[in-house]
Amino acid sequence: MSNTPYALEMRGITKRFPGVLANDDVNFAVEKGEIHALLGENGAGKSTLMNMVNGLYRADEGKILLDGKPVKFSSPRDAIDSGVGMVHQHFMLVPTQTVSENLILGQKAPRFYINYKKLEQDIAELSRKFGLAVDPQAKIWQLSVGEQQRVEILKMLYQGAKLLIMDEPTAVLTPQEVTDLFKTLREMTATGHTIIFISHKLDEVVEIADKVTVLRRGKVVATVDGHATSKAELARLMVGREVLFRIKKKPAEPTTDALVIDSVSCENDRGLPALRDLSLTVRSGEVVGIAGVAGNGQTELAQVITGLREAKFGTITVQGQNVTNQSATATIDQGLAYIPSDRNGVGSSPNLTLADNLILKSYRKPPIGPGWRIDLKLVRSQAEKLIEQFDVKTPSADLPARLLSGGNLQKLILAREISRQPKVIIAVYPVRGLDVGAIESIHQMLIDERDRGAGILLISEDLDELLSLSDRIVVLFEGQIVGEVPPEDERIDEIGLMMAGTKVEHSHAT
Amino acid sequence: MRLKIEPRLETPRWLPFVSIVLALILALLIGAIPLAYGGLDPFVAYRQMFRTGFFEPYSFSDTLVKATPLILAGLGVTIAFRMRLWNIGAEGQLFLGAWATTGVALFWLPPTTPKVVMLAAMTLAGFAAGALWGAIPGVLKAKLGVNEIISSLMLTYVAFEFNNYFVYGPWAAGGFGLTAPFPRTAWFPRLTDFGDAVPAFRGMTAHLGILYGVVAAVILFIIFKYSKWGYELKVIGDNPDAARYAGMNLSRTIIMTMIISGGLAGLAGMSEVAGVVHRLQENFSPGYGFTAIIVAWLARLNPLAVIVVGYLFGGLLVGGDAIQPAGIPLLIQGIILFCVISADTFTRYRLRIVQPVASTATN
Ligand SMILES: Nc1ncnc2c1ncn2[C@@H]1O[C@H](COP(=O)(O)OP(=O)(O)OP(=O)(O)O)[C@@H](O)[C@H]1O
Numbered sequence: 001m002s003n004t005p006y007a008l009e010m011r012g013i014t015k016r017f018p019g020v021l022a023n024d025d026v027n028f029a030v031e032k033g034e035i036h037a038l039l040g041e042n043g044a045g046k047s048t049l050m051n052m053v054n055g056l057y058r059a060d061e062g063k064i065l066l067d068g069k070p071v072k073f074s075s076p077r078d079a080i081d082s083g084v085g086m087v088h089q090h091f092m093l094v095p096t097q098t099v100s101e102n103l104i105l106g107q108k109a110p111r112f113y114i115n116y117k118k119l120e121q122d123i124a125e126l127s128r129k130f131g132l133a134v135d136p137q138a139k140i141w142q143l144s145v146g147e148q149q150r151v152e153i154l155k156m157l158y159q160g161a162k163l164l165i166m167d168e169p170t171a172v173l174t175p176q177e178v179t180d181l182f183k184t185l186r187e188m189t190a191t192g193h194t195i196i197f198i199s200h201k202l203d204e205v206v207e208i209a210d211k212v213t214v215l216r217r218g219k220v221v222a223t224v225d226g227h228a229t230s231k232a233e234l235a236r237l238m239v240g241r242e243v244l245f246r247i248k249k250k251p252a253e254p255t256t257d258a259l260v261i262d263s264v265s266c267e268n269d270r271g272l273p274a275l276r277d278l279s280l281t282v283r284s285g286e287v288v289g290i291a292g293v294a295g296n297g298q299t300e301l302a303q304v305i306t307g308l309r310e311a312k313f314g315t316i317t318v319q320g321q322n323v324t325n326q327s328a329t330a331t332i333d334q335g336l337a338y339i340p341s342d343r344n345g346v347g348s349s350p351n352l353t354l355a356d357n358l359i360l361k362s363y364r365k366p367p368i369g370p371g372w373r374i375d376l377k378l379v380r381s382q383a384e385k386l387i388e389q390f391d392v393k394t395p396s397a398d399l400p401a402r403l404l405s406g407g408n409l410q411k412l413i414l415a416r417e418i419s420r421q422p423k424v425i426i427a428v429y430p431v432r433g434l435d436v437g438a439i440e441s442i443h444q445m446l447i448d449e450r451d452r453g454a455g456i457l458l459i460s461e462d463l464d465e466l467l468s469l470s471d472r473i474v475v476l477f478e479g480q481i482v483g484e485v486p487p488e489d490e491r492i493d494e495i496g497l498m499m500a501g502t503k504v505e506h507s508h509a510t
Numbered sequence: 511m512r513l514k515i516e517p518r519l520e521t522p523r524w525l526p527f528v529s530i531v532l533a534l535i536l537a538l539l540i541g542a543i544p545l546a547y548g549g550l551d552p553f554v555a556y557r558q559m560f561r562t563g564f565f566e567p568y569s570f571s572d573t574l575v576k577a578t579p580l581i582l583a584g585l586g587v588t589i590a591f592r593m594r595l596w597n598i599g600a601e602g603q604l605f606l607g608a609w610a611t612t613g614v615a616l617f618w619l620p621p622t623t624p625k626v627v628m629l630a631a632m633t634l635a636g637f638a639a640g641a642l643w644g645a646i647p648g649v650l651k652a653k654l655g656v657n658e659i660i661s662s663l664m665l666t667y668v669a670f671e672f673n674n675y676f677v678y679g680p681w682a683a684g685g686f687g688l689t690a691p692f693p694r695t696a697w698f699p700r701l702t703d704f705g706d707a708v709p710a711f712r713g714m715t716a717h718l719g720i721l722y723g724v725v726a727a728v729i730l731f732i733i734f735k736y737s738k739w740g741y742e743l744k745v746i747g748d749n750p751d752a753a754r755y756a757g758m759n760l761s762r763t764i765i766m767t768m769i770i771s772g773g774l775a776g777l778a779g780m781s782e783v784a785g786v787v788h789r790l791q792e793n794f795s796p797g798y799g800f801t802a803i804i805v806a807w808l809a810r811l812n813p814l815a816v817i818v819v820g821y822l823f824g825g826l827l828v829g830g831d832a833i834q835p836a837g838i839p840l841l842i843q844g845i846i847l848f849c850v851i852s853a854d855t856f857t858r859y860r861l862r863i864v865q866p867v868a869s870t871a872t873n
């Protein structure tokens with residue numbers, strides 16, 4: 001062992017789940033003060049490995065050393081007491097409580113009396129210092145997914161983590177927030193903190209990481225210098241082949257109007273206006289991309305279209321049928337597919353099996369649901385087919401959905417939505433959390449759907465994704481469409497400006 | 511060295527069964543203390559209890575009689591709990607069911623009504639009244655978000671008083687908190703009624719109600735396993751937001767579930783007055799509706815298991831009646847519930863002994 005011990009060292013770690021070897025003799029070391037990225041395909045075992053450092057899981061074999069000393073944590077509480085904090089892929093906040101209350105949850109102090117004023121001041125200061133703006137008095141359920149993630153990060157910082165593990169923290173942050181976060185991370189490492197960072201975004205990894213370790217099927221394939229590596233090399237290490245970063249597609253051949261949104265207004269959960277008099281048309285056979293910073297009405301737009309939120313004004317038509325303020329069933333019957341941004345909270349039922357989750361939209365009608373019953377045999381065979389076709393990594397179709405790795409759950413949702421041959425697809429961050437190989441294949445699937453004649457509304461914050469997939473890009477700002485731009489790389493600055501609310505003179509707004 | 515409780519990551523399949531058996535044994539051991547304190551030999555008392563409950567010539571029939579309301583109300587609780595609707599008001603729904611049944615048997619239909627018609631009408635009335643009493647918390651929950659635990663429990667006390675008003679007031683026969691007995695046409699057929707044809711049945715009081723229970727259990731089993739509605743219950747219980755996203759109608763399903771839940775508890779009351787008491791009276795149920803909650807929980811909300819657990823608890827009640835003082839069976843039931851629920855915790859958590867040297871985490 002060297003003189004200065006590693007901040008974290010894992011030796012010969014093996015972890016099995018029923019039917020899965022999640023980690024296989026993993027050796028992993030992180031030096032003090034470095035930012036170490038952990039890469040790997042969906043289901044490679046990254047979260048599992050980190051959950052063992054965090055005390056959530058225990059290794060079947062192997063040793064974990066913190067600053068050279070062997071540790072055995074039996075709960076995340078033990079871990080945080082020793083300065084190991086983890087920000088999870090799935091949120092672990094209490095929805096009905098406020099931001100401040102969530103921050104002190106599980107803390108030793110305060111024991112009895114909560115000085116909210118002081119607490120809120122502390123939070124405000126932390127927020128300012130780390131650029132993680134959030135209202136301490138807001139209830140968690142009122143926050144967007146992005147804001148909730150900020151609270152998670154704040155919580156660990158507040159509880160004094162020295163080694164901070166972040167499981168895909170940037171998946172839900174806006175590009176600006178990512179920049180801010182990276183600033184924070186650099187400040188933290190400068191003051192002796194150590195950071196482990198799981199991400200599928202190779203650009204980010206190349207930008208921020210000092211070291212990169214790549215996992216494949218539970219094994220370490222390489223540890224490389226973060227400053228000397230490239231996106232292509234990392235992708236190859238992860239997937240074992242060359243990866244296309246930009247999809248090839250032929251020009252769109254749009255036909256009839258598939259989805260027409262006419263002067264729609266609605267409110268958000270807090271009763272404030274979320275969409276203001278928004279009009280938009282998506283035709284069959286085209287992909288319309290919605291660019292915009294999270295919190296400008298994206299979630300509400302998707303919800304109002306799918307019948308999950310009330311439209312105060314305006315009408316929504318799917319395939320010529322008025323579905324405004326109808327139940328979600330009406331939109332499902334009209335052939336509308338919806339890939340929601342919150343895959344755990346909305347898109348899936350965590351304790352139900354994969355097979356049960358796959359029929360969420362189709363159980364009502366034959367062939368899955370003839371008469372009063374559900375055809376269990378068909379449910380099974382269809383589940384096995386979809387799991388195979390969409391490459392969901394799981395030991396069986398009977399696994400509860402909550403045990404899938406994040407990316408594989410996303411694939412499961414995509415499988416369910418796309419397999420119904422929808423007429424219109426509302427896709428909100430459809431590849432969030434997917435590995436580069438999976439992104440490639442999902443993007444290909446969406447383009448195939450387009451060519452089959454589906455109209456696709458793609459809501460994303462990732463400009464590369466929008467430019468690669470969209471046939472038209474509109475920019476959403478404060479609940480309004482502020483402009484339309486053709487998906488050309490040269491227009492990227494223009495899009496960026498519009499996302500920030502600047503009206504661009506010569507854009508031909510609709 | 512100290513003890514720590516930590517969550518289990520995986521629960522072995524056998525653990526829930528073993529834990530229930532151990533919990534039952536532990537409960538009997540704990541129960542032995544008050545028995546001994548009361549001057550009884552626990553071993554003798556238990557042996558007598560089990561013999562009376564399960565191994566005497568009439569045990570089977572007697573235990574079925576007690577099991578019948580437990581099974582019916584237990585099924586009602588099961589269906590609501592499956593959806594995480596905590597309907598704990600089965601006792602009140604049971605009383606309302608018995609009340610409406612009595613109305614039909616004594617006042618709303620003439621005693622000369624043919625037996626089949628009479629029993630069918632009583633069944634419908636019993637179900638409907640229980641369903642109504644279940645629907646109230648259901649509607650309040652679905653439309654206004656009122657907590658069903660509180661509303662269903664409160665309505666139970668309303669049901670008691672409602673019942674008392676009738677048995678002491680308009681329906682009283684002699685002012686003793688009883689109505690007049692039902693006409694024979696309003697009695698459920700019992701085994702003993704067939705004593706002439708099958709001499710072995712003589713004196714056996716098990717009645718038609720048990721068949722109601724078995725049929726209801728099978729129907730619920732099929733619904734849970736194979737039906738769209740059972741699927742909806744599962745999804746709504748697990749993640750209401752996903753259910754809404756899938757286009758399920760949450761308020762309708764909540765109300766429907768509470769209607770059926772209450773209706774089954776109402777049937778429990780119906781079968782008790784039609785099969786055993788043959789009149790309405792104050793306190794005719796020794797808390798069947800509450801014990802049903804234990805039954806449903808122990809059966810892990812599996813309708814077929816409700817039959818088995820209901821039968822075992824029926825035996826406990828019959829056997830308990832054989833030992834004195836009278837409070838003991840209830841006490842032992844309480845201890846059993848306590849132990850079983852604690853054991854349930856150990857299927858999800860485990861105890862570990864922590865050596866302070868091995869851990870740098872503790873302080
Ligand atoms: N508690 C569990 N029980 C059973 N299997 C599990 C459990 N947790 C994870 N797995 C399985 O272990 C494997 C590794 O999962 P893990 O979550 O570590 O992947 P990951 O690398 O984080 O993937 P992603 O990038 O998709 O988040 C997967 O096949 C997953 O299904």
Ligand SMILES: [Mg+2]
Binds near residue numbers: 089406
């Ligand atoms: Mg993961």
